[in-house]
Amino acid sequence: MGDTVEVAERVEAAPPGRPSRSILRRVGDEFLRRREASVLIVAVGLGVYFASAHPAFLTQPNLVNISRATAPTAIVAAGMVLVMVSGEIDLSVGAVYALAPFNMHYLVDYYSVPVIPAILLALLISAAIGFANGFITWVFKVPSFVTTLGTLNLVIGIVLVTSHAYPAPIPEQAAGRIQNWLGAADWSQLLWCVLIVGFFHLVLTSTRWGLHTVAVGGNLLGATEAGIRAGRIKIGNFMVVATLGGFAGIMDAFRINTIDPNLGGGTSIMFAAVSAAVIGGTALAGGSGTVIGAFLGALVLAELQNGMNLIGISANPYFLILGAAILISMIANVYLSRLRRAGRT
């Protein structure tokens, strides 16, 4: 990360007319052509600003806070990017995020399933909800916005009915090692986040699945005519985002040490993930987006919330800034992609 920023600064600093200029310029072009460039600049810029504004920003406990605010959003956003690139959206992922830890709790405490299998089963159920989202969207041709609006409410209903709207404790068998590994330890969430983001970045950019996801989102008819099974791709991506949502939910439950049925009605993490994806350069219309961009988008959101908190601005203007950030980043994306398209190649 540091290298790239340095390059960008040097490009700006390079006086015109020097022989090295063209090389630097090419490097700068290459950097700007990457979709993650603008959001990386914003993320680093915010970091520098808040670090200079408040000495506590760069302390280890605060960095842990930021990592914990970034990780679940970025994990969900990684899946959201895949879904959005394939031309759909999943509004229900926050509800799955709320449901998964309850399922783990029910399985362990009422059905005596050991913790690890219970977690895996809870993830499997999450995946099944994702499958239902994809299936309804693809087979019945219901727009995913509507499908997942339905399942969002449905799943929230399941959470509230089965839990009677009361929080539940973390199952005792999970306390200790498992809980620490899966969210409670300082850096565990960030570790999972980096693994997951790295993995899905690779999936999107360097595998057939990723290529077909772009193809289906970019030109559905063309992709179908090329023999790509679009339904499979879309349903699969719905399953990915739901599974990641369930995983993030379980990790957050472990971290806050309770299973809460009222986590913002399940919508706040979904909106955060969509925002992160969009700020990171993912197009709502499908066909383009980056997982690393979404991670940086989640980092920007976390920095904003944390930094504003530190320097004593109340939490309320956060939404003002978030709203402005989404709008500005969308306008910048449209503008930058036009520049990229015009390209100096």
Place this chain on the structure above:
Amino acid sequence: MAGNANGEALRVEHIAKRFGGITALADVNLRLAKGEVLGLIGDNGAGKSTLIKIICGFHQPDAGTISVAGEEVVLKSVDHARALGIDTVYQDLALVNELTVYHNMFLNRELVRWPLLSNRRMQRLARRHLEDMGVRIPDVDVEVAKLSGGQRQAIAVARSVYTDAKILLLDEPLAAMGAKEGALILDLVRDLKQRGDVSIIIIAHNYGQILEVCDRINLLQHGSITFDKPTSETSVQELTDLVVAEYRAARTRGLAQDPTPDAPRGGRG
């Protein structure tokens, strides 16, 4: 040439297809010799697109048979038809704008060193193949969105040829294309003809330029082939007269209402 299975790439017999109450194809008979370029023309709603979609395995016919290289086949899917060497280049371009040229060239047949794509190998092969075919583009790793209509069409054709297509269906290859771009495509077809290992059906609405490269012309009217002549024995004038005469005849009978809409294209339906 009839009866000579060796020289025959494709034979379509008594194909019929209905969509609800609309008869798209009534009774279509068509043959394509090896290495031949056949022009399939017809007015809007004559059933051209439906016929193409049947030959490429997208639709299944209600009746009739299809033989590929003398052997009768039932085409189950686009993949199946493609496995038999039948490939289509659509007028609305099957390329994905967001992907690079070489990813488009290899779309759904990507070279993979599991689990990752072999991008370098695909780049190299795509570059060499496009050079072989005389398709000139800035580079294979630019996004297709940056290319002109003619270049995109050429890449789509090159893609089909590259994947060992034996029978190539070009759906309106010159639609919405300037003269220079059109010439690029026609040159490509001529090159392919010279090589002789591909048989081509060109579907066209506007037949002026198309005639230049076709060996034979079939006219599709109201769901059947009503005219079949070598290009040398016909002319644009004759074809135009046929289409217009049919329209006039229909009008005097009071039947020239709105032309039957083409069958809905799959996926968009």
